[in-house]
């Protein structure tokens with residue numbers, strides 16, 4: 001096994017109510033077996049969030065126990081890699097473990113799929129009509145709360161065909177910018193994401209955003225308080241979509257049981273990977289809660305995995321437009337590459353594996369530490 005890390009600058013600062021991201025620290029795991037090889041991408045951001053560990057924590061856990069667990073599991077199978085289906089159970093339920101599980105599951109799935117000559121979409125049984133998906137865009141809070149920068153970024157996203165726009169809001173940055181975007185784009189599907197920055201006392205203020213025909217308010221209150229979202233949902237004329245609150249498969253069930261949200265953003269890396277996300281999605285579908293697949297500004301490999309998964313989830317139940325934009329739209333360069341997004345639509349990759357592998361010569365540069373964890377079985 002090999003762990004490879006590379007830092008890629010964002011094209012522009014990504015501002016949220018929770019902080020500003022300047023650089024995307026990418027971490028990849030490469031699993032080399034006798035007959036096959038696969039890559040997985042860690043979704044954790046350099047800075048982490050209230051509920052998501054920073055990349056360095058996942059990297060440390062990968063070194064101290066993730067690699068060991070996969071080696072032990074392979075040894076127990078006579079040197080064979082575990083099946084992708086078995087991967088999630090090798091890891092625990094802490095946030096770091098779920099991120100690890102998602103990354104290692106992706107690598108093992110990739111190796112398995114390449115050996116079989118199948119795409120992830122084929123393995124997920126994505127059927128006709130779901131091979132092409134609409135792509136949404138997200139815009140952050142611009143530096144200095146500059147309305148002109150926001151309007152320009154939205155204009156670029158809309159010109160690129162974005163089927164939906166998710167814009168970040170925070171106290172002091174809500175009615176005016178949302179009103180400006182709505183005035184510029186009367187027909188745009190628009191949702192706002194507060195990243196937990198508001199309080200119950202802000203219910204009326206948030207409710208005023210209904211005047212701008214906003215689809216939903218994402219994560220208005222801090223992640224821990226599901227019951228407060230349940231109460232806010234009763235007070236506010238806009239649907240609530242939860243994101244950070246859905247920090248584990250169990251929390252998804254809690255949110256559904258308490259009617260804390262009318263919509264849900266499911267992030268596969270946060271939930272523990274492909275299998276865990278499908279289980280959470282089935283619960284949402286049964287409760288009539290539409291879902292979109294959210295991301296962490298991944299490179300092309302992680303995004304390709306989310307893309308195939310989103311196709312399968314859309315087939316299982318009608319959902320919302322997901323975060324499936326081209327990484328090149330937010331990263332200075334994408335070491336993996338991604339299918340072209342044309343007029344707001346992207347095609348699910350059909351080649352063997354999860355997606356395009358990272359460009360190894362690029363990753364081998366001086367800024368990209370690579371660590372080998374060799375193993376032999378006797």
Ligand SMILES: [Mg+2]
Pocket residue numbers: 193195218219243244265
């Ligand atoms: Mg969000």
